[in-house]
Amino acid sequence: MTLADLSLPNYLGRLTGSMLHDAMEAGDGFATFDCDSEEAFLQAAQEYGVVLPHRDADARGITYLRNTPGLGRDRGIGFTRETLRPHTDRPAIKTPPRVLLLWCRSASTDGGDATVLRGTDVVARLKEIDPQALAAFCEPDAAIFRTGTDEMVSPVFRMHDGVLQEVRLRYDPYVYFAVDAAHALPALERALKEAEQAFPLSPGKGYALRNDLWFHGRRAYSGGREMLRIMIGGKHATDR
Template identity: 35%
Template sequence: MLVDLQQDWAAAVAAKLAADGFAPIERISTRTQFVTLGASLGCIIAHRDSDKDGVTTLRDRGPLASKVGFEGFGTGPLPPHTDRSGVTEPPALLLVVCGQKSVTGGYCTAIDGRAVYADLAACDPAVLDALSRSRTALFGGASGHLGSIFEPAQGGRIRIRYRTDGLVKYSPDITRYLPVLAAAIKRHTILFGLEPGEGYVLHNHRWLHGRTAFTGDRVMYWLSLNPHPEFAIPSGFIPPGLPMAVAG
């Protein structure tokens, strides 16, 4: 009997994503392998900056990084955010692999939105309530998505949508609470480096991501995906206190 290594890899990653929303990966040696493995996990979603195969190459492109929404093409830090927040249904998964590491800096940052939600639920429930109100955040400009930072998903789950650049406007009703949220995000930030061929898959409806500033020719490859239905990877996360049976 033949074993489909791609499907076996995708099933293992999908199980990790369904449980934790984050899965490390390694030994990605070619761009073709990267795309093939991504396609085995989900349907590749084209990005504004992607090539024909759906891959976006992030590296320093000088003046381009000074434009709003293009900061990823510079060497500066990227604050924690979710991808494609300005569309109603952002891609669910991000597949990332390192092509070339930086000389200094360039560490990845990742933050579990469920941990941030639980932190606020325990310590600042009024803040959490405010950040969950509908129509309090406009993502992506006038033609973007009007919603909230924490929003309801299917089955009583919650998903997060967040950014801090010029592509979001928050209602005055919640602006005063944003520093509390930023402090909670900082408390739960994970910092890690990647060697060439190493990467991760994260659930974009649950995890925030970013990077620190760097020097050198750092190269990262990205794919946006929506998981294949057979993997049953749910959107968002189960809020604290909600029974599994209700959330499923």
């Protein structure tokens, strides 16, 4: 294990399907890892679960997240060098990806730290800061998420008997917050900032997380940073 490995939170070593299963099902839903190649990255994902297609992905389900000016007006923040605020992926669909895998193929010159936030930590901090704000984000109609033809009216934090069941969040022009939630956004921003874990990723390193329980993002960067992303819908039926 190298010093770079020791700086990674929840580091579990080499990426495999079985490691993913243990981290996502028995662990807390977040792990960092190392991986030798794009092929090994895809193989581990396929061993663990069902890889989901995405409009920005190739035929295998891999999306290459890098600065891509040629996309024009349709370019999302993920394809720029700007800060990517804490979010979950695909909140506008009824059943978002359950697990996300991100792997660094080339690092930034400066900046670009990955950021992750445990949903339960954000809820706990928001409850301390402003309980009414937390209640607003737990309302069934707290937010409307829209992407293309997809639309989902949902709480940001879905709770049951005081236990967090799911998080959904995204900041873009097609997300609308209910009045009380909109007024509570400064408190949410503070809770997100105070719950954030940030860490750099060198080439060959990556992380996996439960998209229903964790938020993730990225600091602004310079240089040729490139991350590969795979979305997984769920475990294979034989693992259930």
